[in-house]
Amino acid sequence: MMARGSNKLSPFNITALALGFSFLYLPIVILVIYSFNASRLVTVWGGWSLRWYVEFFNDRAMLDAAWMSFRVAASSATLATLLGTLAAVALSRGANFRGRALFSGMLYAPLVMPEVITGLSLLLLFVALDAERGFWTVTIAHTTLTLCFVAVVVQSRLGALDPTLEEAAMDLGCDPLRAFLAATLPLILPSIAAGWMLAFTLSLDDLVIASFTTGPGSSTLPIRIYSEVRLGVKPEINAICTLIIGAIAVVIVGASLAAKLSDARGESAAPL
Amino acid sequence: MTDDAAKAAWDADSARPEPQPAADVPLLRIDAVVKKFGAFRAVDRLSLDIRAGEFFALLGPSGCGKTTLLRMLAGFETPDQGRILLDGKDIAQVLPHQRPVNMMFQNYALFPHLNVRDNIAFGLKRAGMPRPQHDTRVAEMVALVKLEGLEKRKPDQLSGGQKQRVALARSLARRPQVLLLDEPLAALDKKLRESTQLELMELQRRLGLTFIIVTHDQEEAMTVAGRIGVMDAGRLEQVATPRELYEAPGSRWVAEFVGDVNLFEGQVEQRENSRLAIATRDAGTVFVAEPRQPVTKASVCVAIRPEKVKLSRRGPASDAVNARAINRLDGVVTDVGYLGGLTTYKVKLDSGAVLRSSMANTARLDLDAYSPGQRVVAWFTPDDCVVLEQ
Numbered sequence: 178m179m180a181r182g183s184n185k186l187s188p189f190n191i192t193a194l195a196l197g198f199s200f201l202y203l204p205i206v207i208l209v210i211y212s213f214n215a216s217r218l219v220t221v222w223g224g225w226s227l228r229w230y231v232e233f234f235n236d237r238a239m240l241d242a243a244w245m246s247f248r249v250a251a252s253s254a255t256l257a258t259l260l261g262t263l264a265a266v267a268l269s270r271g272a273n274f275r276g277r278a279l280f281s282g283m284l285y286a287p288l289v290m291p292e293v294i295t296g297l298s299l300l301l302l303f304v305a306l307d308a309e310r311g312f313w314t315v316t317i318a319h320t321t322l323t324l325c326f327v328a329v330v331v332q333s334r335l336g337a338l339d340p341t342l343e344e345a346a347m348d349l350g351c352d353p354l355r356a357f358l359a360a361t362l363p364l365i366l367p368s369i370a371a372g373w374m375l376a377f378t379l380s381l382d383d384l385v386i387a388s389f390t391t392g393p394g395s396s397t398l399p400i401r402i403y404s405e406v407r408l409g410v411k412p413e414i415n416a417i418c419t420l421i422i423g424a425i426a427v428v429i430v431g432a433s434l435a436a437k438l439s440d441a442r443g444e445s446a447a448p449l
Numbered sequence: 450m451t452d453d454a455a456k457a458a459w460d461a462d463s464a465r466p467e468p469q470p471a472a473d474v475p476l477l478r479i480d481a482v483v484k485k486f487g488a489f490r491a492v493d494r495l496s497l498d499i500r501a502g503e504f505f506a507l508l509g510p511s512g513c514g515k516t517t518l519l520r521m522l523a524g525f526e527t528p529d530q531g532r533i534l535l536d537g538k539d540i541a542q543v544l545p546h547q548r549p550v551n552m553m554f555q556n557y558a559l560f561p562h563l564n565v566r567d568n569i570a571f572g573l574k575r576a577g578m579p580r581p582q583h584d585t586r587v588a589e590m591v592a593l594v595k596l597e598g599l600e601k602r603k604p605d606q607l608s609g610g611q612k613q614r615v616a617l618a619r620s621l622a623r624r625p626q627v628l629l630l631d632e633p634l635a636a637l638d639k640k641l642r643e644s645t646q647l648e649l650m651e652l653q654r655r656l657g658l659t660f661i662i663v664t665h666d667q668e669e670a671m672t673v674a675g676r677i678g679v680m681d682a683g684r685l686e687q688v689a690t691p692r693e694l695y696e697a698p699g700s701r702w703v704a705e706f707v708g709d710v711n712l713f714e715g716q717v718e719q720r721e722n723s724r725l726a727i728a729t730r731d732a733g734t735v736f737v738a739e740p741r742q743p744v745t746k747a748s749v750c751v752a753i754r755p756e757k758v759k760l761s762r763r764g765p766a767s768d769a770v771n772a773r774a775i776n777r778l779d780g781v782v783t784d785v786g787y788l789g790g791l792t793t794y795k796v797k798l799d800s801g802a803v804l805r806s807s808m809a810n811t812a813r814l815d816l817d818a819y820s821p822g823q824r825v826v827a828w829f830t831p832d833d834c835v836v837l838e839q
Contacts, residue, residue: 344525345558347545349623350575356546359571363562 205422212415219410229416239417242401246381249312249397253319254376260320261327261376262369266357268328269335270343287325295322296389303390310392318390319383323376330375334368335361367435374432378425474537476501476659477522477627482531482541484517484683491517493683494531499627504653504660506674508667510706514683515663519629522661523552535626546575551625555632557616559604565591565615566600572623590618593652610641617649621656630662634669646672667707671695679703695754701837704752711758711804713751717744724831727751731802735776737834750837757833758806760794760825776834778804778827782819794819796827 186194212230216223233239268281287295299318308314338361346356384399391400398421402414475498484492491514499505507515520526521533524545533541540548551572559568569590573583591597594614604612613633620628633649634642650673653660664670670677671691678688686706687699698704701712715729723739727749735751760782783803784795793807804827819825 339556339558341554341556341558342560344523344545345552345554345560345619346571347525348523348550348552349572349619350546352544352546355575360560 208415209419209422211412212419214412214415217412219412219415229412230420232413233416233420236413239398239401239413242396242398243417245312245395246398249315249319249387250377250380253316253323253380254373256316256320257323257327257376258369258373261324261372262331262365264324265328265331265335266361269332270340284325284328287322288329292322292383292385293389296386299386300389310390311395314390314392315387315395315397318386319376319380322383322386323379326375326379327369327372330368330372331365334365338364367438370435371432374428374435378428381421381425475499476503476536477661478532478534479518479522480532480534482518482521482528482533484514484521484526485529490683492521492528495680495683495685496531497678497685497688499659499661501659502657504650504673504675505662506670506677507661507663507680508670508677508707509665509680511665513680515680516631518680519552519631519661519663522627523550523629524548549626550629551620551623551627552629552631553616553620553633555635557604557612557636559612559615559619561604564601564603565596565607568604568615569618569622571619576623586622590622593621594618609636610645613637613645617652621652621658625658627659627661630660632664633662635664635666642669643672649673679706681706697835698752698837701750701752704835704837709755709805709807711753711755713753713802715749715751716747717749725836727836731800732776732778732798732804733800735834736831737836738831740836744836744838746838748838752835752837753829753833755793755805755807756791756809758804758827758829760796760806760808760819760827762823762825775828775830780804780825780827782821782823782825785819785821792818796825798827 211219211222213225213227214221214223215226215228264284268277268284296318299314299321303310303314342360342364343353343356346360347353351359382399383397384403387397388400388403391397396404398417402417405411405414477499479495479497479499481494481496482492483490483494493514495514495518507518509515517526521528521541524540524543524547528541531541532539535548535550540550560571563571566587570583570587573586578586591600594617596611596614596618599607599611604615607615613636617633630649634645637645646669649660653673662670662673671694674691676688676690677694679686679694681702687694687703689697689699694703694707698707698710704710704712713727713729713732713735715727715732715735718726718728718734720726720739725737725739725744727735727737729735729751732751737751778796778798780796780798782794783797784793786793787810789810791807791809793805796804796806798804806827
């Protein structure tokens with residue numbers, strides 16, 4: 178919304194926006210264009226072609242990695258949403274218990290923790306537990322990474338909700354659990370959905386934690402791509418990256434639509 | 450529960466006889482209830498009886514514990530000590546959803562994701578009321594609060610007054626034995642508040658329910674309630690009808706809290722002809738009618754409401770009035786406040802104290818008005834004074 182009545186951008190603002198956005202998106206645009214390159218050499222333009230997409234869909238190892246990534250992202254996002262929502266509800270609705278501020282702080286700490294540390298500590302844990310590294314260890318690792326993002330998103334929505342709504346539901350005959358389900362859950366559902374999608378994309382993107390916690394034979398897509406790139410960039414990588422960008426764009430738009438819906442339902446905005 | 454069983458249960462519930470106004474058994478008895486928040490006693494050994502069919506107001510300044518008391522009646526807070534008896538059963542530990550009591554919240558707490566109809570029907574669904582009756586009841590409630598045609602609207606498409614009506618209908622839909630109202634009109638503007646007060650009274654009379662309202666607005670309490678409990682610091686200062694509260698306040702605190710008052714501290718000098726002569730520092734000797742309860746302490750306080758203090762240029766002339774040995778004080782008008790229906794005056798007495806007087810503007814032309822600087826005589830009869838022990 179413009180502060181002043183005008184809907185027009187000044188030339189200065191247009192230039193600033195153009196510069197900023199090209200800085201952000203020019204590399205990606207080049208990558209997308211080069212994914213349709215017919216040439217075998219990454220840096221030489223050889224006309225338009227879909228051959229690298231075809232190549233990818235015939236690359237068994239790459240497809241396995243993509244499927245692995247998808248499964249890890251979906252299950253870790255689901256686990257993180259469940260645990261993160263519970264944490265958010267406990268922290269914003271539970272009585273003012275001792276150490277609440279400490280718990281809130283501890284929930285947010287992983288947001289700023291270097292991934293190398295998270296990854297290494299999880300690796301040490303799994304080794305100590307003698308857990309076989311693979312799908313489940315990566316899923317658990319990604320759950321710990323994304324849980325706090327979900328909790329932050331859901332908690333900000335809960336904080337903006339009127340706590341007397343649940344009291345009203347109890348007054349009208351709901352036990353505490355039903356009151357939560359009938360009065361609060363419908364209002365925080367969009368932010369729970371947004372939290373899930375955020376967790377999904379974070380897990381899909383992650384290279385560092387996954388490479389610490391995965392085992393032989395179960396590479397995620399980022400790990401697979403990274404190891405291929407070390408041997409030299411094939412144009413096929415560009416095609417895969419374009420697909421990932423497309424998938425993430427869809428999820429992010431979905432998440433912001435969900436957040437918008439959440440605003441429209443409640444009285445006040447939930448910052449995402 | 451099968452449909453039939455549910456229906457039978459609801460019928461039994463609906464057929465519950467209107468609370469009988471039994472003479473000596475109150476519907477609700479609050480018995481020595483204490484509620485502490487840490488070391489702070491929000492409600493301090495408070496006892497109160499409320500009769501069936503009564504419109505009762507809890508009045509007090511913010512932080513006096515009135516909302517905490519109401520929340521204990523609704524079940525959102527549990528008393529630390531004492532009992533809350535509803536119809537003879539102790540409900541102090543009963544959870545909110547199991548009490549035959551409903552509450553109307555100050556901010557209305559309407560469910561934003563449900564429309565007007567579903568908001569009103571919310572409690573009926575939980576009670577397992579069968580569909581046809583449920584629909585009838587909702588329609589009845591919508592008509593009761595005059596919201597016809599708005600059933601499909603969401604709360605954020607309603608005005609403040611309409612939201613207030615939805616909240617009222619929702620809390621009445623289950624036909625509670627007691628309806629609790631927490632500052633129900635605080636968010637409405639003055640005109641709407643006044644008309645809604647009258648509607649609330651009308652509704653309460655028509656339904657024959659027991660209403661308990663919490664308010665900090667004394668005019669509201671006096672308008673709607675049959676009895677008022679004035680609270681301060683977790684205790685009831687006085688429980689009385691609006692008129693008693695105003696004309697016969699039980700303590701200096703109540704006299705000052707409810708309405709305006711002039712107070713003069715003094716000593717009882719003598720007692721004669723059912724009249725006390727009290728020597729005050731600020732107003733000389735004041736004659737007051739002897740209260741029904743004998744004054745035991747020597748040190749007292751005389752309270753006179755401003756509208757009982759009359760002003761005149763020369764003092765009351767008539768012998769009949771003179772014969773009653775009225776109290777007269779000389780002074781100078783310092784402030785005049787014209788409020789439309791009445792005019793308030795501040796009179797600086799010769800002793801230096803300030804006396805407030807208010808007079809109804811019964812005539813359109815200001816024949817009787819006084820202006821600042823004018824010397825006047827302020828007078829009042831012994832019957833208009835109240836003696837309060839310190």
